[in-house]
Amino acid sequence: MPHSTERKSADRTSVLAAGALSGKDAIACRGITKRFGTVVANDHIDLTVRYGEVLALLGENGSGKTTLMNMLSGIYHPDEGVILVDGQEAVINSPVDAMNMGIGMIYQHFRLVDVFSAMENIVLGTKEKRLRDKELKEKISEICQSFGLEIQPEKRVYEMSVSEKQTVEILKVLYRGTRILILDEPTAVLTPQETQKLFQILRKMKEQGCAIIIITHKLHEVLEISDRVTILRKGKSIDTVETAGTDEKILTELMVGKAVSLEIDRPPVNHKSPILKVVNLTVKKPDGTKAIDNISFEIRKGEILGVAGVAGSGQKELCEAIAGLMKIDKGAILYEQENIIGKTPAEIIRMGISMSFVPEDRLGMGLVASMDMVENMMLKSYGNGRGPFVDRKPARELANRLVEKLGIVTPGIDTPVRLLSGGNVQKVLLGREIESCPNLLITAYPVRGLDINSSYTIYDLLNEQKKKDVAVIFIGEDLDVLLELSDVIMVLCHGKITGFLDARKASKEQVGLYMTGAFSQEVAQ
Amino acid sequence: MDLLIRFVAAAVAAGTPLLYGTLGEIMTEKAGHLNLGVEGMMSVGACAGFLAGYYTDSFALALLAAFGAAAASALIYGVLTVTLMANQNVTGLTLTIFGIGLSNFIGILALGRSESGTLKLPEGITAQMRGAGIPGLRDIPVAGPLLFSYNAFVYIGIVIAVLLFLYFGRTKSGLNLQAVGHNPGAADAAGIQVTRYKYASILIGGGICGIGGAYCAMIINGGVWVSNNVGGLGWIAVALVIFANWKPLNAIGGSLVFGALRILKFYVPKSVLPLPNAFYDMMPFLITALILVVTSMRKKQNLSLPGNLGNHYFREER
Ligand SMILES: Nc1ncnc2c1ncn2[C@@H]1O[C@H](COP(=O)(O)OP(=O)(O)OP(=O)(O)O)[C@@H](O)[C@H]1O
Numbered sequence A: 001m002p003h004s005t006e007r008k009s010a011d012r013t014s015v016l017a018a019g020a021l022s023g024k025d026a027i028a029c030r031g032i033t034k035r036f037g038t039v040v041a042n043d044h045i046d047l048t049v050r051y052g053e054v055l056a057l058l059g060e061n062g063s064g065k066t067t068l069m070n071m072l073s074g075i076y077h078p079d080e081g082v083i084l085v086d087g088q089e090a091v092i093n094s095p096v097d098a099m100n101m102g103i104g105m106i107y108q109h110f111r112l113v114d115v116f117s118a119m120e121n122i123v124l125g126t127k128e129k130r131l132r133d134k135e136l137k138e139k140i141s142e143i144c145q146s147f148g149l150e151i152q153p154e155k156r157v158y159e160m161s162v163s164e165k166q167t168v169e170i171l172k173v174l175y176r177g178t179r180i181l182i183l184d185e186p187t188a189v190l191t192p193q194e195t196q197k198l199f200q201i202l203r204k205m206k207e208q209g210c211a212i213i214i215i216t217h218k219l220h221e222v223l224e225i226s227d228r229v230t231i232l233r234k235g236k237s238i239d240t241v242e243t244a245g246t247d248e249k250i251l252t253e254l255m256v257g258k259a260v261s262l263e264i265d266r267p268p269v270n271h272k273s274p275i276l277k278v279v280n281l282t283v284k285k286p287d288g289t290k291a292i293d294n295i296s297f298e299i300r301k302g303e304i305l306g307v308a309g310v311a312g313s314g315q316k317e318l319c320e321a322i323a324g325l326m327k328i329d330k331g332a333i334l335y336e337q338e339n340i341i342g343k344t345p346a347e348i349i350r351m352g353i354s355m356s357f358v359p360e361d362r363l364g365m366g367l368v369a370s371m372d373m374v375e376n377m378m379l380k381s382y383g384n385g386r387g388p389f390v391d392r393k394p395a396r397e398l399a400n401r402l403v404e405k406l407g408i409v410t411p412g413i414d415t416p417v418r419l420l421s422g423g424n425v426q427k428v429l430l431g432r433e434i435e436s437c438p439n440l441l442i443t444a445y446p447v448r449g450l451d452i453n454s455s456y457t458i459y460d461l462l463n464e465q466k467k468k469d470v471a472v473i474f475i476g477e478d479l480d481v482l483l484e485l486s487d488v489i490m491v492l493c494h495g496k497i498t499g500f501l502d503a504r505k506a507s508k509e510q511v512g513l514y515m516t517g518a519f520s521q522e523v524a525q
Numbered sequence B: 001m002d003l004l005i006r007f008v009a010a011a012v013a014a015g016t017p018l019l020y021g022t023l024g025e026i027m028t029e030k031a032g033h034l035n036l037g038v039e040g041m042m043s044v045g046a047c048a049g050f051l052a053g054y055y056t057d058s059f060a061l062a063l064l065a066a067f068g069a070a071a072a073s074a075l076i077y078g079v080l081t082v083t084l085m086a087n088q089n090v091t092g093l094t095l096t097i098f099g100i101g102l103s104n105f106i107g108i109l110a111l112g113r114s115e116s117g118t119l120k121l122p123e124g125i126t127a128q129m130r131g132a133g134i135p136g137l138r139d140i141p142v143a144g145p146l147l148f149s150y151n152a153f154v155y156i157g158i159v160i161a162v163l164l165f166l167y168f169g170r171t172k173s174g175l176n177l178q179a180v181g182h183n184p185g186a187a188d189a190a191g192i193q194v195t196r197y198k199y200a201s202i203l204i205g206g207g208i209c210g211i212g213g214a215y216c217a218m219i220i221n222g223g224v225w226v227s228n229n230v231g232g233l234g235w236i237a238v239a240l241v242i243f244a245n246w247k248p249l250n251a252i253g254g255s256l257v258f259g260a261l262r263i264l265k266f267y268v269p270k271s272v273l274p275l276p277n278a279f280y281d282m283m284p285f286l287i288t289a290l291i292l293v294v295t296s297m298r299k300k301q302n303l304s305l306p307g308n309l310g311n312h313y314f315r316e317e318r
């Protein structure tokens, strides 16, 4: 039995190499419907992907993209409809079935065994007999070469960066002879450079005749990598368009169902006095190296300070230092003239500083997954009420307000947040932080994984706060957005500040150079 | 010297049931399932092994019965926690209560049917078990009594430990099992039959515990049936798993140490060190607590600890 499957997939690869399948339908979904209780996640969806093409799947948060892909990879089973693989009706009951049909999926949240090495993860669960380490390494490096990947086979997954983990995931599917590759938001956590590397690999796979489905919320990526785009809206497949004949505006309209302005406004700053002053701050990581190295900056009321920098340049430590979550090595943090170093996180919150950090894995970011929205709202506010009993009413009102204001897709405010789609979970978190009426709002990567419409809603919300004289520290990845939204851009590189730029005048290239440390201003202490 | 040899031999004898319990629980926990029913499964194994030995007079059949019956009791746990996704702690505790009760109940029934009013294993099987020290080697001075004088249970236990070590460390299937215990979602996506692995490890783990139970019933009390013959050893085994850091070979040393602690009170004269017996009984647990403190102070990732221990897995859940 295992033998026959192996031979089959080997045949397929050779067929692929000849390019014989190119242009033929790899997968065709016909009228796929999936319900979770009362939620219809997928409503009679049609979708086709061919060999030798990249299909982008586009849709707002909660429109059912992940659900649909999970049915192709055997995680869920459709309630209605048929899936054709290579023109034949297929029943995909488990990931094994999907694998045997040559379908491989890279999930929104990686599925790797942390304590295993890259190599062990790659061969995990394959049916052939155990290879010796040397042979295996050769086989892996062969694949790496033909697709332009880089990997350290012995490295354990928990020591890897996100992008390395993704490489392992890709190798995992390539090793199994995958011809149909599904990637669920692979770029959400990658730096632009890493994204380019990934796209190179995808192009190589496409050349070799693979069919690729990619989910991403970044429209410029859709335009860059895909051949066709299928758009989902509220669980229905709306349209499929050729990428060549479309642009960001058309795609957004199809996705949202109405015209959306992709402009960000920038109200002027009226205040002179700083609300927060950071002086010669140094923070060390647990391993003793400096995460933040002697930085000084200030931010005024009603100002948005954009922080740019390659991931891991000290952004996280900066957030946590201000929020009181991290031990400070040297320096001072003055909030309204008062040094807040040594205060507990609770005291700092009470002073009006709110911090929200969306980590790379996007899980565990200050919400309790098994609690519903109301309870998650109360996590931050239950201390306010008097007496030993909690008052749910304000929290319920807040939850309802957020659902309406941010367009959170949820069956109800009593549904555990873990059941919401990735993007919607994030909206719950951000909404709560913004609604706590802070004077200083620190937000890191707030639009990671958010659809374009929600991203703009978030930008508007930040601007609204700005107009209320709230100071905002905005740590972002997308330089275009940073330049459009912020008043001042502070660039971090290896824990040091390489420059302050006036966002109204600076160019993207300039910021990029400061980010790599190629440029550096003498920063006044 | 002689006293020391006797002490070591006694420690081995006291540690052997612990070794089985620990190995069985390691096997179970490697699949990510915390089974607190070790005490219960050992009791079931004790009863089945003893009675099979009593009626058939065959050591092999006694072992088989102990393994099978305990595995069957583990199946209850498996169905509840794997398929029905019940809470593992509650299910395990219940299994303990159930197992002890069932074992005592059947024991009393059997006692009632026997004419003498006691149950004592027949001569044949006693000889098979006792005489199992390795002839020839047994008589070498010092090394003989230290290494080659034990009953068959001891050697079988060590063989199982070595086999488990090889299985976890050297085989593909062992790697798959550990993947299931660490991250069932990843294992599932990689094409591993998660449910099948979980059941297999729970059943085999339960069976191994059962043999440890048989030791309690058949050896400790000189081949005479008494109620509650496992007497809390199952709980110490659960702690020993942590002490052994989920490694089968460590379990051998660990059970020897804990076995020694259990009998220490008989070897330290009260005139030298006037400590109450309860102090010695407390030691295994105190040491486990200390080990826990030490291991959690080390910052490094613990590779042996199954990362997903205690959580159920349902593919469609998120
Ligand atoms: N296992 C589940 N149980 C209950 N509801 C679910 C489950 N999985 C998905 N849903 C619901 O189905 C809908 C679609 O979710 P899905 O994750 O497919 O969205 P998505 O398009 O991937 O969104 P995002 O871009 O935010 O990742 C959501 O409303 C979600 O709450």
Ligand SMILES: [Mg+2]
Residues within 6 Å of the ligand: A065, A066, A067, A108, A184, A421, A422
């Ligand atoms: Mg999704």
